[in-house]
Amino acid sequence: xxxxxxxxxxxxxxxxxxxxxxxxxxxxxxxxxxxxxxxxxxxxxxxxxxxxxxxxxxxxxxxxxxxxxxxxxxxxxxxxxxxxxxxxxxxxxxxxxxxxxxxxxxxxxxxxxxxxxxxxxxxxxxxxxxxxxxxxxxxxxxxxxxxxxxxxxxxxxxxxxxxxxxxxxxxxxxxxxxxxxxxxxxxxxxxxxxxxxxxxxxxxxxxxxxxxxxxxxxxxxxxxxxxxxxxxxxxxxxxxxxxxxxxxxxxxxxxxxxxxxxxxxxxxxxxxxxxxxxxxxxxxxxxxxxxxxxxxxxxxxxxxxxxxxxxxxxxxxxxxxxxxxxxxxxxxxxxxxxxxxxxxxxxxxxxxxxx
Amino acid sequence: xxxxxxxxxxxxxxxxxxxxxxxxxxxxxxxxxxxxxxxxxxxxxxxxxxxxxxxxxxxxxxxxxxxxxxxxxxxxxxxxxxxxxxxxxxxxxxxxxxxxxxxxxxxxxxxxxxxxxxxxxxxxxxxxxxxxxxxxxxxxxxxxxxxxxxxxxxxxxxxxxxxxxxxxxxxxxxxxxxxxxxxxxxxxxxxxxxxxxxxxxxxxxxxxxxxxxxxxxxxxxxxxxx
Numbered sequence: 369x370x371x372x373x374x375x376x377x378x379x380x381x382x383x384x385x386x387x388x389x390x391x392x393x394x395x396x397x398x399x400x401x402x403x404x405x406x407x408x409x410x411x412x413x414x415x416x417x418x419x420x421x422x423x424x425x426x427x428x429x430x431x432x433x434x435x436x437x438x439x440x441x442x443x444x445x446x447x448x449x450x451x452x453x454x455x456x457x458x459x460x461x462x463x464x465x466x467x468x469x470x471x472x473x474x475x476x477x478x479x480x481x482x483x484x485x486x487x488x489x490x491x492x493x494x495x496x497x498x499x500x501x502x503x504x505x506x507x508x509x510x511x512x513x514x515x516x517x518x519x520x521x522x523x524x525x526x527x528x529x530x531x532x533x534x535x536x537x538x539x540x541x542x543x544x545x546x547x548x549x550x551x552x553x554x555x556x557x558x559x560x561x562x563x564x565x566x567x568x569x570x571x572x573x574x575x576x577x578x579x580x581x582x583x584x585x586x587x588x589x590x591x592x593x594x595x596x597x598x599x600x601x602x603x604x605x606x607x608x609x610x611x612x613x614x615x616x617x618x619x620x621x622x623x624x625x626x627x628x629x630x631x632x633x634x635x636x637x638x639x640x641x642x643x644x645x646x647x648x649x650x651x652x653x654x655x656x657x658x659x660x661x662x663x664x665x666x667x668x669x670x671x672x673x674x675x676x677x678x679x680x681x682x683x684x685x686x687x688x689x690x691x692x693x694x695x696x697x698x699x700x701x702x703x704x705x706x707x708x709x710x711x712x713x714x715x716x717x718x719x720x721x722x723x
Numbered sequence: 724x725x726x727x728x729x730x731x732x733x734x735x736x737x738x739x740x741x742x743x744x745x746x747x748x749x750x751x752x753x754x755x756x757x758x759x760x761x762x763x764x765x766x767x768x769x770x771x772x773x774x775x776x777x778x779x780x781x782x783x784x785x786x787x788x789x790x791x792x793x794x795x796x797x798x799x800x801x802x803x804x805x806x807x808x809x810x811x812x813x814x815x816x817x818x819x820x821x822x823x824x825x826x827x828x829x830x831x832x833x834x835x836x837x838x839x840x841x842x843x844x845x846x847x848x849x850x851x852x853x854x855x856x857x858x859x860x861x862x863x864x865x866x867x868x869x870x871x872x873x874x875x876x877x878x879x880x881x882x883x884x885x886x887x888x889x890x891x892x893x894x895x896x897x898x899x900x901x902x903x904x905x906x907x908x909x910x911x912x913x914x915x916x917x918x919x920x921x922x923x924x925x926x927x928x929x930x931x932x933x934x935x936x937x938x939x940x941x942x943x944x945x946x947x948x949x
Contacts, residue, residue, distance in 0.1 A: 414849075415849075441849045441850075441853055441855075441857075442852075449847060451843070453846075455866070457866050457868075466848070467851030470853055512851065513850075516852065
């Protein structure tokens with residue numbers, strides 16, 4: 369049931385060359401700046417770019433190769449566009465029905481009720497499209513795609529037209545789809561928080577070329593990739609809720625390098641939580657500080673270090689197998705004598721759980 | 724000239740406008756679709772030709788049509804060689820003339836609405852398993868309904884109002900090519916003001932009602948305004 373893609377898409381400015389595989393139960397993110405060819409790639413997979421060359425295979429079924437091109441309406445995709453693109457002449461309910469009706473009945477695995485529940489649409493069913501907010505439109509568009517029981521879900525910057533407070537909400541819905549349905553997902557975005565939060569695997573695209581691909585957790589902490597140059601360079605840590613400190617409203621998360629305390633008390637015991645630790649929130653000391661207000665301190669080894677401008681250094685740390693990034697000044701790096709192999713303590717000022 | 728001949732003229736006018744509108748919708752829809760979607764470099768030439776009747780004096784258009792439709796013209800000659808009559812001064816000739824004359828009034832609103840709708844909803848429909856015809860009839864047509872309404876009423880109303888072209892190629896044959904606008908002209912020429920009044924007021928009312936229907940209905944169906 370995996371999607372295999374190997375495509376060359378000619379464009380006026382440059383060609384897009386991508387080869388990737390999306391496996392069931394996995395979210396693969398395609399990340400890159402605007403205009404790098406992300407949308408072209410998604411359109412080509414859906415069959416909307418007839419200039420694309422190469423192979424697209426879904427669960428062994430050929431969608432496209434050198435001498436075959438299956439038109440878009442015969443490809444089993446659920447495509448969520450940037451701007452919802454709902455049908456203005458139909459109400460919410462009939463928008464949801466549109467694709468479902470056209471899917472052959474023995475391929476229907478997701479029911480309409482399930483799609484409506486997953487995106488909490490029951491109060492909106494009779495609503496006209498022009499009476500929906502941006503976030504609601506996008507929820508309808510997602511449910512409409514899901515209701516066709518697609519073999520793969522394609523999200524093309526689904527949050528681009530959604531206001532900030534509703535972004536979190538929609539991300540949560542997409543996460544729950546990921547947990548409830550066994551549909552592989554391809555998620556295109558230029559927002560690193562969305563990618564960090566949702567994806568298991570990551571393809572990094574720049575000017576049509578695939579710069580890197582691999583596990584998200586891995587790629588985000590590579591110092592030689594552009595992510596490290598971002599102001600919000602961060603490591604992503606997968607953890608499990610190990611306990612609570614009710615009196616203080618804290619949850620205790622266990623990860624490879626120890627425990628992290630987060631200021632969230634409602635996380636269910638045993639659930640898996642991904643957290644993001646920004647490099648600028650991690651400071652370094654040589655000894656374990658006993659009189660610090662910072663709760664999250666763990667021992668780590670310096671793995672490598674790169675200059676980030678003249679005044680800053682980005683340090684890659686290994687805390688019991690878990691990679692964490694830290695951004696310190698060049699002066700501090702010299703003062704602490706940071707070199708690969710050096711044992712230090714990482715103090716983490718802020719942790720954001722991605723739930 | 725009796726009241727009967729005025730009613731006859733009214734009937735011919737309405738019949739002419741209805742047939743012309745029907746033909747224009749059939750030709751105009753694919754043409755407007757092509758104009759809205761084509762990337763062809765010289766598309767503007769076609770657009771120019773279609774828009775010509777908007778600026779051309781009707782007598783000029785009528786003159787060329789007369790030559791084309793007459794026994795020595797290409798269309799009239801063809802019709803004659805197939806055993807028919809030359810088309811000038813016949814009802815069929817009037818229909819052909821009206822189709823050219825009212826073409827921009829049908830094609831332009833359709834082209835505008837097809838352009839405004841854009842590729843997005845159609846592509847979205849394709850990813851929702853709708854094939855090309857399914858997309859056209861179940862997505863494009865319903866969304867474009869205000870455009871079709873505008874196109875049909877403008878085409879109809881404009882055909883009713885034509886005078887110059889009819890005079891040039893249709894003449895004034897009662898019961899065949901004599902339309903209301905010509906009848907009004909005749910009444911005024913022969914100083915029958917009462918009957919000219921009657922027909923003029925009738926046309927005025929008809930045009931007003933039709934345009935009112937367009938604006939009223941388009942407000943109700945304004946699905947594109949979201």
